[in-house]
Every structure is written in C-alpha cells, then in structure tokens.
Amino acid sequence: MLADLHCHTRRCGHADGDVADYVAGALGAGLEVVGIADHLPFVDRVDPTLTMGAEELPGYVREVHEAAAGAPGDIEVLLGIEADFVPGTEGDVARLLDQQPFDYVLGSVHVLGDWLFDHPDHRDRYREVHPDEFWEEYLTTVRMAVETGLFDVLAHADLAKKFDVRPTRAPLDLYEGVAEAMARSGVAVEVNTSGLYKPVGEIYPERSLLERCRAHGVSMTLGSDAHSPAHVGRAFAEGVALVRSVGYREAVLFRERVPEAYQLPEPGEVGTVGG
Numbered sequence: 001m002l003a004d005l006h007c008h009t010r011r012c013g014h015a016d017g018d019v020a021d022y023v024a025g026a027l028g029a030g031l032e033v034v035g036i037a038d039h040l041p042f043v044d045r046v047d048p049t050l051t052m053g054a055e056e057l058p059g060y061v062r063e064v065h066e067a068a069a070g071a072p073g074d075i076e077v078l079l080g081i082e083a084d085f086v087p088g089t090e091g092d093v094a095r096l097l098d099q100q101p102f103d104y105v106l107g108s109v110h111v112l113g114d115w116l117f118d119h120p121d122h123r124d125r126y127r128e129v130h131p132d133e134f135w136e137e138y139l140t141t142v143r144m145a146v147e148t149g150l151f152d153v154l155a156h157a158d159l160a161k162k163f164d165v166r167p168t169r170a171p172l173d174l175y176e177g178v179a180e181a182m183a184r185s186g187v188a189v190e191v192n193t194s195g196l197y198k199p200v201g202e203i204y205p206e207r208s209l210l211e212r213c214r215a216h217g218v219s220m221t222l223g224s225d226a227h228s229p230a231h232v233g234r235a236f237a238e239g240v241a242l243v244r245s246v247g248y249r250e251a252v253l254f255r256e257r258v259p260e261a262y263q264l265p266e267p268g269e270v271g272t273v274g275g
C-alpha cells in the first residue's frame with residue numbers, strides 16, 4: 001500500500017486541478033490513499049498566489065469531504081493541510097487549525113523573516129546572505145516549528161537546499177537537533193519527492209537527515225507535493241527505495257490526527273506506481 005499525503009489544488013493560486021482531479025490522479029498512479037494538503041492561509045499576510053483566503057477554508061473542507069464520499073472503494077481520501085510556521089503566529093494558526101476537522105497537518109518553513117526563500121521570484125536574496133547563516137537560521141526555525149506541537153508531519157525538512165545553495169559543511173549537529181526534537185514531539189518526517197524536480201534534483205530530506213530520523217525512531221510519510229494532478233505519487237519508487245535503504249519498513253498516515261502505520265511495498269512492487 002502507498003499513501004501520498006501532500007497534494008495541492010487550484011485554491012492556492014499556483015496549482016492546477018480540483019480535489020476530484022487529484023483523486024483521479026491517485027487512482028491512475030495506483031495509490032490506495034491520497035491526502036489533500038493545500039496551503040493554510042497565512043495569518044500575517046494575504047496573497048492569493050500563495051494560499052486560499054481564510055474565507056475559503058470551509059469550502060475546501062467540504063470539497064475534500066465530498067470527494068472522499070464520492071470516491072470509488074479502492075481509494076481513501078484524507079483531509080490534510082500544509083501550514084506555515086512563522087514565529088509569533090502560533091496562537092492564530094492553532095485557532096485556524098482547530099476550526100476544521102483535519103486528518104493531519106503538515107508543518108512547513110517557507111519563510112524566514114519577510115523572505116519567501118523557496119519562491120523563484122525571491123532568489124536574488126540568496127546573494128545577501130552567507131549560506132551557513134541561512135542554513136542555521138532555517139534549521140533553527142524548523143526545530144522551533146517541530147516543538148510547537150501544531151504539526152503532525154514536518155514537510156520537506158531540508159527545503160533550504162531547493163536552489164542548491166549548500167552550507168560549507170553538512171550541518172549534522174543541527175540535523176541531530178531536529179531529529180531529536182521530532183522524536184520528542186512525536187512529529188513524523190515527510191519524504192517529499194518534489195525535490196527531484198527542483199534545481200537541487202534531490203528528494204527532501206537528504207539521506208544524512210533521514211538516517212538521523214530513523215535512528216531516533218521518527219515515523220515517516222510520503223508526499224509528492226503535487227501542484228498538478230499528473231504528479232500525484234510521482235517518483236514514489238525512488239522515495240520508497242531511499243527510505244528502505246535507511247531502514248524504514250513502514251510509513252504512516254493519519255485519520256483525525258491519529259497516526260496509523262502501514263507496510264511499505266517491497267522494492268519490486270513499486271515500479272508501476274507514480275509517473
């Protein structure tokens with residue numbers, strides 16, 4: 001069995017397809033579970049090219065629930081959300097999350113200060129900061145995100161590598177701190193295959209971080225971060241091969257914020273999945 005817990009919809013303003021299209025995409029990819037996890041509105045800014053508006057959340061929840069009720073019996077549809085961690089907004093984010101019956105919450109760091117560092121339009125800012133300082137700030141913020149207790153899953157844990165900006169030395173002590181915090185807080189690590197299609201050309205997170213998660217007993221999820229229905233389950237064969245190679249034999253999914261483990265397929269069984 002395989003579950004893709006990270007799919008966006010047109011509501012975010014930078015993805016194609018509605019929920020039903022993603023369910024069809026998941027069926028086409030041979031998945032048994034698809035989780036829709038569109039971007040939660042920021043509580044400190046409004047940008048229709050980044051997230052739906054707060055007033056759209058009830059409609060989003062309804063659309064996912066309707067798709068779940070109407071889906072064929074061989075696929076399960078889960079209601080997720082991808083929420084940004086911005087220090088100082090935790091209370092407002094918690095209130096927003098509590099208003100809806102999410103199955104799970106992905107926690108992400110896409111913003112440092114006022115810098116949307118993973119946005120292609122803001123790449124020139126990398127020239128103003130030393131990679132080591134950037135990575136330290138990013139991983140420190142990630143660790144804070146993990147420790148808020150707001151999130152079930154840490155999405156794309158090393159998103160800082162997206163544009164292939166690397167620290168001068170692998171930040172292994174910071175990775176260790178993040179993995180420890182995840183274990184203590186009961187947060188799962190997401191293996192996000194979308195990095196393969198970004199300038200870095202590599203799954204998030206990199207092996208040395210994933211190994212530390214594994215060593216600390218952190219559970220894991222799979223996500224394509226699809227922004228198009230054709231990308232559901234994309235490169236899951238590579239994702240499964242990576243997690244198996246560091247020792248994972250199970251992944252988790254969530255229903256009503258409760259994790260449930262499932263067996264990962266054998267390497268030979270994944271070849272037909274994804275596209």
Ligand code: ZN
Binds near residue numbers: 012014
């Ligand atoms: Zn997005």
Ligand code: ZN
Binds near residue numbers: 110
């Ligand atoms: Zn993200």
Ligand code: FE
Binds near residue numbers: 006008082225
């Ligand atoms: Fe995403």
Ligand code: FE
Binds near residue numbers: 082
């Ligand atoms: Fe995202």
